[in-house]
Amino acid sequence: MELRQLEYFQMASRLRNITRAAERLRVSQPNITVAIKKLEAELGIQLFDRSQKQLALTPEGAVFLNRVELALRNIQDAVLEVNDYKQLQKGTIKIGVPPMMGAYLFPRIFSSFQRRYSHLDIFMHEEASMSIREQLERDELDFGIIILSGASNRLQLLPMSKNQIVCCVPESSPLAKKKAITMDDVADTKIVMLKEGSFLRQTILGRMKAEGITPNIVLESNQINTLKGLVSNGVGITFLLDMVADETPGLKTLPLADPIFVDVGLAWKKDRYISKAAQSFIDFCKDLLKKDHSNKADAASPAQE
Structure with missing residues (x-):
């Protein structure tokens, strides 16, 4: 049994697709197929039910995957720990960041x-917030700003800022005269929105659904400047979030009548070994x-004579 076979099996199980697993691992599809067949022959069991359209684990395969996940995680942590003992002068950090952050x-x-x-070295992976959470739990990232x-509860969280979800409307829109926006106000309005996988999108659509409103989404993009440009041009x-929407020409930001506040911060997996590079980032x-809080406290204090 080879480590490579276990890695191929793990990725195929996660993605439920041999072709996508090959693309993610940057190997050919036959390599993964052959490796998994050899693994099944060595174990004397069938790991996947191939009678369905989508690749599915057999009960034996699901049990084996749980052990493989733990073994591979321990190997990854062992490599990190050994590198730390070697006192390498070089280190890498993989961090997932949503487009807005x-x-x-x-x-x-x-x-x-x-x-x-x-x-x-920091390697940034730009993904939606929900996707980053999943990758953290699968040990594919060291950190996420989410x-x-x-x-x-398997993630360790470090809150960094408190933000409010705001509605952005064109300055020329009648809505711009309002002090706050309700979901009824925008029930018949065209909406440009972040793509699937965004926590903000999920939250707003959930609020609309709860109020019986079907949104009229005309365009989707994960590029924040694109969304703001579309709003400014009346689309x-x-x-x-308020931190990205303020002071944009041609655009008026309005709070929600029933406000939604969210915490943005750093997240990492609780049970992983924390390398020296990762600990330095934390x-x-x-x-x-601490510096931000200190600066805010100084700014709030009255000037001394």
Whole structure:
């Protein structure tokens, strides 16, 4: 039994598709097919039920996957720990960032961290917040900057900022005269929205569904500037976090009449070994938060004579 066979089996199980697993692992499809067949022959069991359209684990395969997941995670952690003992001067951090945070929150964190830890490499993966949560739980990322609401208890969370979901409307729209927006106000309005997998999209659509409103979504994009540009040009309205929507020409931001507040922060898997590189990133983010709180406290204090 080879480590490669276990990795191929794990990915095929996760994606339920040999072709997609091959693409993710950057190997040929026959390589994965042959490896899994050899694994089944060695174990003397069938791991997948191939009678269905979508690849499905047999009961024996599901039991085996649980053990394989744990074994591969332990191997990954062992490699990280050995590298730390070797006191390498080089380290890597894989972090998932949603488009909204990628454009407005992450650059500040990244630039400051890189100046302090120039010997560490950060690889940023831009994904929707819900997708990042799933990748963290599958040990595919070290960290994610996500909306923390509803996150799994298997994730360690470090809140970094509290934000409000706002409605963005064209300045020329009659809605721009309102002080706050209800879902009824936008029931018949064209909406441009973040794509599937976005926590913000899921939240707004959930609110609309609860109020019996069917949204009129005319365009979808994960590019925040594209959404704001579409709103500014009168294509429709959108919903964003206040930190990214403020001070945009041609666009008016309005709070929701029934406000929705969300915490944005850093998340990582609880039961994983934390490498020195990863720990340095956690410590850096904590220091950054302390400085921000200190600066806000100083700004709020009356000037001393």
